[in-house]
Every structure is written in structure tokens, then in C-alpha cells.
Amino acid sequence: xxxxxxxxxxxxxxxxxxxxxxxxxxxxxxxxxxxxxxxxxxxxxxxxxxxxxxxxxxxxxxxxxxxxxxxxxxxxxxxxxxxxxxxxxxxxxxxxxxxxxxxxxxxxxxxxxxxxxxxxxxxxxxxxxxxxxxxxxxx
Amino acid sequence: xxxxxxxxxxxxxxxxxxxxxxxxxxxxxxxxxxxxxxxxxxxxxxxxxxxxxxxxxxxxxxxxxxxxxxxxxxxxxxxxxxxxxxxxxxxxxxxxxxxxxxxxxxxxxxxxxxxxxxxxxxxxxxxxxxxxxxxxxxxxxxxxxxxxxxxxxxxxxxxxxxxxxxxxxxxxxxxxxxxxxxxxxxxxxxxxxxxxxxxxxxxxxxxxxxxxxxxxxxxxxxxxxxxxxxxxxxxxxxxxxxxxxxxxxxxxxxxxxxxxxxxxxxxxxxxxxxxxxxxxxxxxxxxxxxxxxxxxxxxxxxxxxxxxxxxxxxxxxxxxxxxxxxxxxxxxxxxxxxxxxxxxxxxxxxxxxxxxxxxxxxxxxxxxxxxxxxxxxxxxxxxxxxxx
Numbered sequence: 001x002x003x004x005x006x007x008x009x010x011x012x013x014x015x016x017x018x019x020x021x022x023x024x025x026x027x028x029x030x031x032x033x034x035x036x037x038x039x040x041x042x043x044x045x046x047x048x049x050x051x052x053x054x055x056x057x058x059x060x061x062x063x064x065x066x067x068x069x070x071x072x073x074x075x076x077x078x079x080x081x082x083x084x085x086x087x088x089x090x091x092x093x094x095x096x097x098x099x100x101x102x103x104x105x106x107x108x109x110x111x112x113x114x115x116x117x118x119x120x121x122x123x124x125x126x127x128x129x130x131x132x133x134x135x136x137x138x139x
Numbered sequence: 140x141x142x143x144x145x146x147x148x149x150x151x152x153x154x155x156x157x158x159x160x161x162x163x164x165x166x167x168x169x170x171x172x173x174x175x176x177x178x179x180x181x182x183x184x185x186x187x188x189x190x191x192x193x194x195x196x197x198x199x200x201x202x203x204x205x206x207x208x209x210x211x212x213x214x215x216x217x218x219x220x221x222x223x224x225x226x227x228x229x230x231x232x233x234x235x236x237x238x239x240x241x242x243x244x245x246x247x248x249x250x251x252x253x254x255x256x257x258x259x260x261x262x263x264x265x266x267x268x269x270x271x272x273x274x275x276x277x278x279x280x281x282x283x284x285x286x287x288x289x290x291x292x293x294x295x296x297x298x299x300x301x302x303x304x305x306x307x308x309x310x311x312x313x314x315x316x317x318x319x320x321x322x323x324x325x326x327x328x329x330x331x332x333x334x335x336x337x338x339x340x341x342x343x344x345x346x347x348x349x350x351x352x353x354x355x356x357x358x359x360x361x362x363x364x365x366x367x368x369x370x371x372x373x374x375x376x377x378x379x380x381x382x383x384x385x386x387x388x389x390x391x392x393x394x395x396x397x398x399x400x401x402x403x404x405x406x407x408x409x410x411x412x413x414x415x416x417x418x419x420x421x422x423x424x425x426x427x428x429x430x431x432x433x434x435x436x437x438x439x440x441x442x443x444x445x446x447x448x449x450x451x452x453x454x455x456x457x458x459x460x461x462x463x464x465x466x467x468x469x470x471x472x473x474x475x476x477x478x479x480x481x482x483x484x485x486x487x488x489x490x491x492x493x494x495x496x497x498x499x500x501x502x503x504x505x506x507x508x509x510x511x512x513x514x515x516x517x518x519x520x521x522x523x524x525x526x527x
Contacts, residue, residue: 011273037274065287066344071264074279082280092391094275121277133277
């Protein structure tokens, strides 16, 4: 058996999934937990024995902010909402919240259900490949 | 492991500077060397901190250039450290290890930064590079944004009305600006009011302008030596009693971002090594990059139970003269935050506090001091305990 280690699910494959409307993650065969977004081994137990799975994309908003001063490159999108959300399968994700008026968002958004998707960020320097941002559409 | 001390310390005025990163560092470094009563050629290794010199000045490999700028010989190794806003503390911890191990007797550690040279849009972008790059940065999240999300989560978790929490956060800003009025090297030396904090423009809801530390230019450096050497160099060597460093996962894997896994691990290590606990700390310079950050760290360092630190702020316990004075220098908030230098500036203040050299902002009778420096999204955290 080879001792080499390769990624089951790279960031590029994860982005491709988002483009097709799929939220890909890894299910660990040792501890049965989910790792999403992906990394080389299980986020819970470090096992390499994981399978690629499609997660259901359902999430709950845990916290948020409205960004009003942005990094260079995002000026055209101001103001915008970013949130941390918990997936039904357990992991959390950081995503751009879509489908809300940033000036009307309050702490009431915490606990709201959202669907995970993806969007292409504005053109940025120091961003190799074809970047994708996770989105959270409030349902 | 042998005992290690800080001998001399040096620091530039923080604020806006036309000097280069290396010029700033050289001034702080030679002040530290002179205060140590040694020659620069006595320095055996240079532990140099800088985060964004490449973006600020188009300059890489600054460590070696800085070593030669101050007069070190070709035989002196120089190492550039980068741990986001914790950079200089990473350098100090490594310098401590190098001396504790017996490899070197006298080394220089510190850092430098020219944040202002980038302007706000690029500075905001480069700071955001300290957030995880593949799954978070492309959302457009910023550094204030991360601490803004921490604020909302904190209010929700502990069921504190956001308006009440924001009032207490404003008190952190008011307190640190008050401390800054007594520090001639601080970027801001003017008092502010809670009303002015709550009137500032919104940067990232719910953080307003004065909830945030400024962009800053500046440098700081310290000479670290074996106990034996340091005793010969200065009258009051300050001991490095313990040092810890931790690594945090991306925000989404940390989940509850009011609890900082790397900070808890780093401080636990520092406390254990020093043989002290949170209750033994007399004064601390801590990472108040945002007002909520100071409240959260008070809990993560074990000074207060989780969920209770904002009340302690309201009671004035973190002021000079309070139960545990935090940031007598003015902190990142008023003294300024040249990210590559910040950890060394914290060390500068604690060394001076323990020596009783701080004048109006002196914390009376301080014997054990601590620095706490956070880089990225609590991604790199260093805690160091000093004693006299």
C-alpha cells in the first residue's frame, strides 16, 4: 500500500460543487462526523478514512455583521451581510447572506433558517484560480 | 531550561510616520541596546517581526537588512516572524526559547509596521488576508467584521441586550483612551466619551469607529538575555516567567467565537510555566483590537468567568487603580496598533511597569505582569508572563 496522502476533496472540487448547487463535505468512517468545508483529515478525529458526501445545505444563522467598510475589491457590493451558520450535519460555515436588505438586518436574523449556495466574488488580486464564496439564502 | 530576562527595551512614538519600517525598527532596537548597556555587536541573533512590509513598502527579507542596518555583523542570523497581529510576541517567545535553551546569551526581539502607508482599502484587504483564505475571505469579511460577529454572538449567548453590551464596550474605549493620555508615545493622547463612541460611524454592525483600534506606524524592540548576563547589564532585569503560544482553526471550525481555543491553550501554558494563575497577575497589556475583544479576552485568560467581564468593565475594575488594570499604556485602542510591533510594545510597557518607571500611569506595586497578543481570528495567540 502506498504511503502517499492526497486530498479526497480539495477547495477546487468544493468550489465546483457550489457552482453546481451542491454543498460537498466529508463524512468520517471512524467517528461518523462531517467535515465541511473540507480539509485533509477529519476535523473531529484526524482520520483520513472519509468519503465525499453531499450535505443537505440547510443551515441556521448563529451570528452576523453588516460590512460597511470593505477590503479593496468589494466596494461595489457595499453594504453586505456576512454570517456564521450551523449546518444541520453539525459543521459551521462562513457565508455571504443573500436575499436580505442589509440596512434592515437586526439580531432577529440569529436563529433564522438559510440555504447554502455559492457566488463568484468580485475580481480580486491575490486570488488564484476561480474563487467562490459560500452564500446563505435566508428562507 | 535556564532563567531568562529582559534587559533594555525601546519603542518609537506610535502614530503616522514617514520613516521606513527598517528606520523605525532601528530606532527602537538601538534604544533597547543602549538601555541594556551593551554594544550592538553583542547581539547574537535578531528575531524580527513584520507582517505586511511587502505591501507597505515593497520590501521583503527585512530581518537581515534590519540586522545590518543597526550594525550587526554578517555572522548574526536574522529571522522574520509573521503571526498576524501577534507577530512580535511570536518573535519574543522564540527569542526566549533560544536563550533559555542555552544556544544564545543575548538576543534582540521586536517588530515594526507601517500600516498607514497602505491606505484604508488595501490595509483592510491585507488585514482580511489573516482570515482563512479559501472558505471565508471571499465573502468579503473584514477584521472588524469578525469581531462584530463576536459581539452579536456574545450578546445572544449571555442574553445581554445589545445596547447594554455596547455601553460597556464603549467604557473599554473610554478607559483605554484615558490611559493613553498618560503615555507620551501613544498615537492618541486625548480623552473620549462614551457618547462619542456611540455616535461614531458604523464600520461593521454593531462596531462603530471608536470600537476599533487605529491603523498605526511604529516599532518596538527588547533585548533578551540569560539571567547571568542580564544581571550584569541592567539594575532591574525583568524575568520571563512563562510563555505559551497556540494555534486556532478558521472561524467556521472554531464555531463559538467568543471562546478562543488558542488563547486558552496559550495562557494555560504560560501560567503553568510561570507557576502562577490569573489571580496572581498585577497588570496586563492585552489585545484590545476592538472593544469587544478586551471583554472576551478577560474571560478567555481566566480573569473572569465567561459572560461576566462586561460587568467588571462597568465596575471599573480594569482601570489603573482597579482590581486588575488592563492596558495602562492605552492599549491597541489609544497607543496604536502597528501590527508587527504590537507584542513588543506590550512587553515594553510591562517591563517599565514592573520597574516602576511609568509615571502617571504606573500601576503601584506591580510585581507580575502579562502580555496577551492575538493574531488573525484568534489564529495565533501568544501569552507571556513577566516578573521582577
